[in-house]
Amino acid sequence: MELRQLQYFVKVAKKQHVTQASEELHIAQSAVSRQIHQLEEELGVNLFVQKGRNLQLTPVGKLFLNRVESIFSDLDRAVSEVHEFLDPNVGVIRIGFPHSLGMNLLPTVVASYKKERPGVKFRLKQGTFTSLIRDVMSGEIDLAFISPFPDSHDYVAGELLLTEELYAILPKHHPLAGESVIRLEQLKDEPFVMFSEGFSLQTIVLDACKKAGFVPNLSFEGEETDTIRGLVAAGMGVSLLPEMASTGSGPLQPARLQLLEPRVTRTIGLIRRKGEKLPPVAEGFRAFLLGYFKGE
CATH class of the missing domain: 3.40.190.10 (Periplasmic binding protein-like II)
Incomplete structure (x- = not known):
């Protein structure tokens, strides 16, 4: 089954006349008739019946027309999407x-x-x-x-x-919350709230703690910066977050302190x-x- 056969079929179905269809397609009438005949042979059904000087779709022809028009609609949409995808202004x-x-x-x-x-x-x-x-x-x-x-x-x-600095975030009631700069080693005895395994930020924090000479005590894990910030603000532990993620707009926010030793970046x-x-x-x-x- 070829695309042009389906195109000829749709045109004949709409015009209900081979001659008129061939004129609009700029194809010889015999060529249109031959393609329709080959399509019917391949499908094993009659798509049209003669009614006077016109052709009328059979019930199965109407069903086939609906499906073919749907295919052409999807094809047109696909072509439009490809052009849109490639257009730097509307893709x-x-x-x-x-x-x-x-x-x-x-x-x-x-x-x-x-x-x-x-x-x-x-x-x-x-x-x-x-x-x-x-x-x-x-x-x-x-x-x-x-x-x-x-x-x-x-x-x-x-x-x-870019390279972004990570900050220590602590509950606002923490004894160190009033400091502007701290060493990571000062948090060695604190419970840590971290990103879950598989998140690169967990690896960065673990490596930083190792450089500071300790293994952090993991108390909570999360997958969103809002969750980690909220847990810290609620007093569930401390954490390290990138500068862009260390502050939020909600009412419950932690204190944010710069780290001096080691300086942690991503x-x-x-x-x-x-x-x-x-x-x-x-x-x-x-x-x-x-x-x-x-x-x-």
Whole structure:
């Protein structure tokens, strides 16, 4: 079954006349009749019956027409989506991000870009370090903000965007809450509220505590910065959070202190599939981000 057979079939069904259909298609009448006949033979049914000088759809022909029109509608939509996807001004950007960037950085850069290209759409997907790399590799997303930024990888490449400092967050009634700067070692006897296993921030905090000479006492685990901040503010422990995620707008907020020894940071980068050209709409956003973080 060929696409042109279906196109001829739809045109004949609409015109109810082979001659009129062939004139609109700019195809010889015999060629249209032959294609319709071959289609009926392949299906094993009669799609039309002669009624006077016109052709009328049989019941099964009406059923087939509905399905074929649905197929053409989906095909037209698919072509439109491809053109839209490739258009840097109205396409769709599929981008992944870790939760800790979803409250500040991501909304800020998306809003800034939308001012330049209001027709562009964003399809967002949140994930962990591992899942974001996997989704970029599989083509599920075009770009991903990621932390820490991988120095080298066999299947993804990208650019480092910024290095962000982590702060200690403590309950406001904590004896150290009034300090402006503390050493991480001063929290060695405190219960820690951390991100769950699989989140890169847990690894960063564990490594920092190891450098400070202790293994933290884990009291609670969470998957969202709001939860961790709330638990700390409620007196359930202490934690380390990136600067962008260490403050919130709710009524219950922890104290935030700068860490001096060791200074704890995380890298944030933008990754894409290695060796592949991005769609123009995604490449436009990537170029914007590189300029944005360079202050251009």
